[in-house]
Amino acid sequence: MTIQEPTSANLAGQTQGNGEPHNAEVNVAITGAAGQIGYSLLWRLATGEVFGERRVNLRLIEVGEGVKAAQGVAMELLDSAFPLLGQITVTEDLHEGFRDAHAVFLVGAKPRQKGEERSDLLAANGGIFGPQGKAIGEVASPDVRVLVVGNPANTNAAIVAAHAEGIAPRQITAMTRLDHNRALGQVAEKLGGGVAELDRMIVWGNHSASQFPDVTELTLKGKPVADQLDQAWLTEEFIPRVAKRGAEIIEVRGRSSAASAASSAVDHMRDWFNGIEGEWVSVALPSDGSYGVPEGIVCSFPCRLVDGQWEIVQGLSINEFQRERIEKTVAELQEEFQTVKDQGLV
Ligand code: NAD
Numbered sequence: 001m002t003i004q005e006p007t008s009a010n011l012a013g014q015t016q017g018n019g020e021p022h023n024a025e026v027n028v029a030i031t032g033a034a035g036q037i038g039y040s041l042l043w044r045l046a047t048g049e050v051f052g053e054r055r056v057n058l059r060l061i062e063v064g065e066g067v068k069a070a071q072g073v074a075m076e077l078l079d080s081a082f083p084l085l086g087q088i089t090v091t092e093d094l095h096e097g098f099r100d101a102h103a104v105f106l107v108g109a110k111p112r113q114k115g116e117e118r119s120d121l122l123a124a125n126g127g128i129f130g131p132q133g134k135a136i137g138e139v140a141s142p143d144v145r146v147l148v149v150g151n152p153a154n155t156n157a158a159i160v161a162a163h164a165e166g167i168a169p170r171q172i173t174a175m176t177r178l179d180h181n182r183a184l185g186q187v188a189e190k191l192g193g194g195v196a197e198l199d200r201m202i203v204w205g206n207h208s209a210s211q212f213p214d215v216t217e218l219t220l221k222g223k224p225v226a227d228q229l230d231q232a233w234l235t236e237e238f239i240p241r242v243a244k245r246g247a248e249i250i251e252v253r254g255r256s257s258a259a260s261a262a263s264s265a266v267d268h269m270r271d272w273f274n275g276i277e278g279e280w281v282s283v284a285l286p287s288d289g290s291y292g293v294p295e296g297i298v299c300s301f302p303c304r305l306v307d308g309q310w311e312i313v314q315g316l317s318i319n320e321f322q323r324e325r326i327e328k329t330v331a332e333l334q335e336e337f338q339t340v341k342d343q344g345l346v
């Protein structure tokens with residue numbers, strides 16, 4: 001169902017912040033659009049804060065009862081009268097949803113409940129991502145940027161990458177930006193500063209309890225900060241709190257995080273399309289072997305934007321404490337990858 005024909009002015013000939021010409025419109029596909037993350041995410045995508053002054057065509061991909069709910073969401077988007085919002089399409093058809101897509105948010109998947117680990121979702125969710133990856137390879141724009149949010153996000157992204165023929169591995173990412181933002185929030189609260197003054201936070205590994213939020217390179221107003229944070233706080237409070245924050249939110253809120261997840265997805269995609277070259281953020285992407293992480297495993301690394309693509313920050317010296325933690329989370333990713341391999345999903 002298409003509920004809105006393009007309405008906004010012809011934006012052809014506009015330039016992006018760096019003076020390069022860009023397309024007048026951007027096609028954005030969101031699976032799970034009727035879910036709780038979708039309900040926060042879509043309103044941010046429609047404002048222009050992610051893609052700049054381009055008309056945004058939204059493809060809301062849902063299944064089952066979600067389709068009708070997504071039609072209601074589309075009606076509300078129309079009612080919000082966003083000047084940059086173009087066509088809104090609600091569909092169950094992957095080819096219709098991903099056709100010529102420049103940005104894809106793969107959110108649609110079951111969230112975990114109290115007491116579950118994200119890897120427990122592999123059985124329910126793993127099967128979703130092969131067909132989606134295949135359809136993306138077949139019909140999306142060759143320069144598509146894909147962000148997997150549905151859990152377990154890293155391994156689901158590895159499944160997408162295995163099926164998205166013709167799409168470079170670097171174009172498929174999984175979200176650890178929420179973990180990165182959580183880590184910034186915890187340190188800012190501890191030191192009494194603002195998150196904007198903090199730079200070079202790193203989250204290594206899996207979006208799971210084994211992840212390693214790492215402050216070794218962190219700076220506050222450009223000055224190293226690791227020695228202002230005592231080791232006991234780091235190992236006993238900070239690392240486990242960030243790594244288990246998802247479960248804490250489920251415990252306290254009763255449902256899995258949604259607005260903060262949507263906000264982090266916005267940060268990830270905004271930086272990818274329009275970010276400041278050279279700034280560090282945490283991105284999970286297929287490893288190229290950096291830091292000893294086996295190739296193909298979708299692992300979170302410190303990344304910076306170079307010519308509009310994420311590049312893993314190279315040359316960091318890794319101490320024993322870091323090495324141990326990175327190896328632990330990478331081992332878990334390898335196990336998850338082996339599981340989906342055994343199931344024939346990759
Ligand atoms: P939700 O249950 O509110 O919504 C999920 C939506 O996806 C539903 O509307 C459902 O109909 C739809 N859906 C299911 N299968 C689909 C498919 N094959 N194609 C299209 N749509 C489909 O869940 P939510 O709270 O929005 O969370 C979605 C996912 O995101 C969960 O797996 C959750 O664990 C994950 N998540 C990840 C992060 C992260 O940091 N990576 C953060 C928060 C949540």
Ligand code: LMR
Pocket residue numbers: 111112118151178245246247249256257261
């Ligand atoms: C989160 O980190 O909040 C999400 O991955 C949801 C979850 O299951 O923890």
